[in-house]
Amino acid sequence: MAGESAETDDAQVIPITRARSSHGSPSSEDEPPSSEGGPSGRGSAPDEDGDRDRGLAELLAFLRRRVTGEYEVDEFGFDPELTDKVLLELIRPLYRHWFRVETVGMHNVPGDSGALVVANHSGTLPLDGLMLQVALHDDHPERRAVRLLGADLVYQLPLLGHLSRKTGHTLACRDDADRLLRKGELVGVFPEGFKGVGKPFSERYKLQRFGRGGFVASAIRAGVPIVPCSIVGAEEIYPKVGDLRFLARALGLPYLPITPLFPWLGPLGLVPLPSKWMIGFGEPIRTDQFDPADADDPMLVFNLTDQVREVIQQQLNELRLRRGHAFPPFF
Numbered sequence: 001m002a003g004e005s006a007e008t009d010d011a012q013v014i015p016i017t018r019a020r021s022s023h024g025s026p027s028s029e030d031e032p033p034s035s036e037g038g039p040s041g042r043g044s045a046p047d048e049d050g051d052r053d054r055g056l057a058e059l060l061a062f063l064r065r066r067v068t069g070e071y072e073v074d075e076f077g078f079d080p081e082l083t084d085k086v087l088l089e090l091i092r093p094l095y096r097h098w099f100r101v102e103t104v105g106m107h108n109v110p111g112d113s114g115a116l117v118v119a120n121h122s123g124t125l126p127l128d129g130l131m132l133q134v135a136l137h138d139d140h141p142e143r144r145a146v147r148l149l150g151a152d153l154v155y156q157l158p159l160l161g162h163l164s165r166k167t168g169h170t171l172a173c174r175d176d177a178d179r180l181l182r183k184g185e186l187v188g189v190f191p192e193g194f195k196g197v198g199k200p201f202s203e204r205y206k207l208q209r210f211g212r213g214g215f216v217a218s219a220i221r222a223g224v225p226i227v228p229c230s231i232v233g234a235e236e237i238y239p240k241v242g243d244l245r246f247l248a249r250a251l252g253l254p255y256l257p258i259t260p261l262f263p264w265l266g267p268l269g270l271v272p273l274p275s276k277w278m279i280g281f282g283e284p285i286r287t288d289q290f291d292p293a294d295a296d297d298p299m300l301v302f303n304l305t306d307q308v309r310e311v312i313q314q315q316l317n318e319l320r321l322r323r324g325h326a327f328p329p330f331f
Contacts, residue, residue: 062081062085065081066082076147076165076168076170076176076180077165077166078145078147078165078166078167078168079166079167080145080168082166083145083166083167083168084137087163087166087167088133088134088137088138088167091130091131091134092134092138094127094130094131094272095131095134095135095138098272098274099131099233099237099272099274099275099276099277100274100276100277101131101134101135101233101277101278101279102276102277102278102279103135103139103278103279103280103281104278104279104280104281104319104322105280105281105282105283106135106139106140106141106281108227108281108282108283108284109136109140109144109186109227109281110186110225110227110284111140111141111142111144112142112184113184113224114180114181114182114183114184114185114186114187114222114224115186115187115224115225115226115227115284116181116187116188116189116215116218116219116224116225116226116227117132117136117146117186117187117188117189117227117229117281118188118189118190118191118215118226118227118228118229118308118312119132119188119189119190119228119229119230119231119312120190120192120196120205120207120229120230120231120312120316121190121191121192121193121196121197122196122197122199122204122205122231122234122235123197123234123235123237123238123272124197124198124237124238124239124240124257124259125197125237125238125270125272126190126197127234127237127272128190128197128231128234129148129188129190131231131234131277131279132146132148132188132229132231132279133145133146133148133167133188135279136186144186145168145185145186146168146186146187146188147168147169147170147180147185147186147187147188148164148168148169148187148188148189148190149169149170149171149172149173149176149177149187149188149189149215150164150169150170150171150172151172151193151194152171152172153253153254154169155171172189174214174217174218177189177214177215177218178218178221178222181218181219181221181222181224182222187218188229189215191210191211191213191215191305191309192207192208192209192210193211194254194255195208195209196208198240198243198254198255198257199240200240200241200243201235201239201240201241204235204236205232205235205316205317205320207309207312207313207316210305210306210308210309212301213301213302213304213305215305216287216295216301216304216305216308217295217296217301218295219287220287220290220292220294220295220300220301220304221292221295222287223287223288223290223292224287224288225284225285225286225287225288226284226285226287226304226308227281227282227284227285228281228282228283228285228308228311228312228315229279229280229281229282229312230279230280230282230312230315230316230319231277231278231279232277232278232279232280232316232319232320232323233275233276233277233278233323233326234275234277235275236273236275236326236327237272237273237275238257238259238262238272238273239259239260239273240257240258240259241258241259241260242257242258243255243256243257243258244256244257244258273327274327275326275327276323276324276325276326276327276328278319278322278323280315280318280319282311282312282315285304285307285308285311287304
């Protein structure tokens with residue numbers, strides 16, 4: 001597969017499972033009570049030296065596993081440990097402190113079975129996919145790993161394609177989607193594609209066409225629910241006011257945006273604006289009442305696709321009102 005590396009040849013390949021994170025330390029219930037301490041309360045103070053030693057030991061153990069290949073990947077190249085300990089750690093500050101993401105309706109996402117999360121796409125640069133990944137991994141009670149389906153362009157870029165597979169994502173094609181869903185994975189898709197992420201700021205929060213509904217057909221074949229997801233906040237991070245079409249075509253890109261800050265400020269123009277984000281998950285739309293053969297019925301697929309699109313648009317409108325201004329408390 002595109003984007004694979006020789007690194008995965010040394011790792012232990014395991015069957016696809018619903019990845020669970022080891023992020024975080026054990027709860028206080030799991031730790032034995034301290035035999036120290038007394039009326040002074042000094043025994044309850046954190047042992048900073050001990051924490052530092054444990055952190056160093058964990059880091060050295062992690063590095064040893066990376067060098068010796070004693071870590072697990074699945075057949076798509078998903079590396080749960082690297083994703084949790086390194087890649088998600090790099091983007092968590094954006095999620096927690098820059099965009100201040102708030103999630104709504106997380107209980108609508110199944111905890112131990114397959115489902116298809118269908119979301120709107122926006123933001124000029126697809127940071128919404130990364131924020132969705134952190135939300136489901138960190139804020140879902142079962143710390144679910146979402147397997148996003150990406151466009152061909154993602155996997156034509158060596159570094160980006162390799163990192164995408166490491167974090168559990170794969171090419172947006174029928175075979176990969178069907179296999180993941182049938183294995184009980186949580187799969188994410190952005191049906192608007194580049195039409196959504198690259199639309200001008202004047203069309204913000206207006207859903208683009210959802211294509212031919214291939215994602216609905218995959219859900220029907222696997223008999224898994226479709227979870228409508230609405231992401232508010234991404235539209236304001238890079239307001240697209242123009243497009244360098246000729247240069248984009250020369251570089252083989254779908255678009256090359258002009259924003260109020262880019263390209264005028266150079267690299268500083270790539271810093272996203274700190275808009276307030278909300279990610280909402282709607283009530284699941286069931287597909288298990290259909291026969292798998294119904295996935296080949298174009299009218300059924302079209303009607304269900306249109307239903308999903310309408311639900312997401314309604315959720316977007318409601319979340320925008322609930323969020324209020326994009327840049328509180330500045331406006």
